[in-house]
Amino acid sequence: MDSTQERPSAHDLPFNVFAKACPSRGTLEHVTGRWGSLTLGALYEGSLRFNELRRRVDGVSEKMLSQTLHALERDGLVHREAQPTNPPRVDYELTPLGRQVAERLLDLIHLVEGRMNDVLTARERYDATRGAL
Amino acid sequence: MDSTQERPSAHDLPFNVFAKACPSRGTLEHVTGRWGSLTLGALYEGSLRFNELRRRVDGVSEKMLSQTLHALERDGLVHREAQPTNPPRVDYELTPLGRQVAERLLDLIHLVEGRMNDVLTARERYDATRGAL
DNA sequence: CGGTATCCCGGCCGATACTG
DNA sequence: CAGTATCGGCCGGGATACCG
Numbered sequence: 001m002d003s004t005q006e007r008p009s010a011h012d013l014p015f016n017v018f019a020k021a022c023p024s025r026g027t028l029e030h031v032t033g034r035w036g037s038l039t040l041g042a043l044y045e046g047s048l049r050f051n052e053l054r055r056r057v058d059g060v061s062e063k064m065l066s067q068t069l070h071a072l073e074r075d076g077l078v079h080r081e082a083q084p085t086n087p088p089r090v091d092y093e094l095t096p097l098g099r100q101v102a103e104r105l106l107d108l109i110h111l112v113e114g115r116m117n118d119v120l121t122a123r124e125r126y127d128a129t130r131g132a133l
Numbered sequence: 134m135d136s137t138q139e140r141p142s143a144h145d146l147p148f149n150v151f152a153k154a155c156p157s158r159g160t161l162e163h164v165t166g167r168w169g170s171l172t173l174g175a176l177y178e179g180s181l182r183f184n185e186l187r188r189r190v191d192g193v194s195e196k197m198l199s200q201t202l203h204a205l206e207r208d209g210l211v212h213r214e215a216q217p218t219n220p221p222r223v224d225y226e227l228t229p230l231g232r233q234v235a236e237r238l239l240d241l242i243h244l245v246e247g248r249m250n251d252v253l254t255a256r257e258r259y260d261a262t263r264g265a266l
Numbered sequence: 267c268g269g270t271a272t273c274c275c276g277g278c279c280g281a282t283a284c285t286g
Numbered sequence: 287c288a289g290t291a292t293c294g295g296c297c298g299g300g301a302t303a304c305c306g
Contacts, residue, residue, distance in 0.1 A: 015249040017242050018171060020192035024249045028242060032165035034298090038151060050268050059153035061300055066269065076255025087267045088306080097248055104244060108237040109150050109161060115230055116148040116157045122209025167278095183288050194280055199289065220287045221286080270305075278298085285290075 027075050035060050035068040037105050040094070043078065044102040047093035077101055160208050168193050168201040170238050173227070176211065177235040180226035210234055 015024040030036050042056040054065055072078040077098035083089045094102055148157040163169050175189045187198055205211040210231035216222045
């Protein structure tokens with residue numbers, strides 16, 4: 001019943017994101033990263049082209065969007081479909097796994113958006129007491 | 134009006150994380166950030182002291198943990214309870230809102246951990262085709 | 267349109283030292 | 287134990303220019 005150092009809550013999966021060296025931590029960061037989460041969220045509605053995505057994810061630069069899409073494609077969350085037409089047309093869409101991830105991400109996003117007033121109120125209270133120092 | 138049919142993309146909430154200037158984007162980043170997500174995830178099991186948390190979130194520095202906790206406390210997701218004993222004892226625990234957030238985060242974390250083999254496979258395929266350039 | 271290459275700055279973050 | 291202060295490197299990420 002005792003296997004060296006097992007914590008009560010710990011999951012027995014081979015991958016544990018709380019461990020520094022675990023590769024799942026890297027993927028979690030791609031997914032939850034500043035642009036990763038918004039990109040996946042935007043693609044949940046359906047496939048989008050590069051510049052559509054860029055407009056949808058307000059504030060992202062070409063460089064970061066490109067970089068983000070490569071990371072997500074590499075992790076198998078986004079599928080890139082290029083058509084060799086002229087002018088070129090490239091569509092990005094979620095893979096089945098990407099959809100599952102995006103679903104959870106959107107749950108989180110909607111929760112944060114929906115409770116933002118509470119957050120703002122909490123900030124005011126915090127700043128009123130601690131910010132006065 | 135057409136309030137019956139609604140595009141899934143457009144939420145009518147006052148806060149939209151896809152908009153550059155929206156404060157919800159900042160909170161989402163606190164929550165999904167590298168240390169924010171792990172901190173909230175760790176606290177889901179119950180309250181923890183500073184150094185317990187530090188050990189649990191493998192790799193976090195004192196500075197970043199402190200900074201992360203302040204941001205989460207300010208946003209009303211974590212409650213800090215200090216006891217004026219000697220040696221000092223400080224417990225951190227999730228607020229009700231923090232619990233809801235952590236719940237979603239853990240859903241995401243468990244999904245990523247559980248599908249990590251697929252991710253790793255996808256990476257190999259990607260690197261084999263594109264990495265050869 | 268759909269990107270890549272380059273430059274470069276701010277701030278994220280770790281290491282270290284110090285305080286109550 | 288529970289932090290804060292300071293320094294410095296590294297790199298995330300924006301701006302710009304350029305290519306197929």
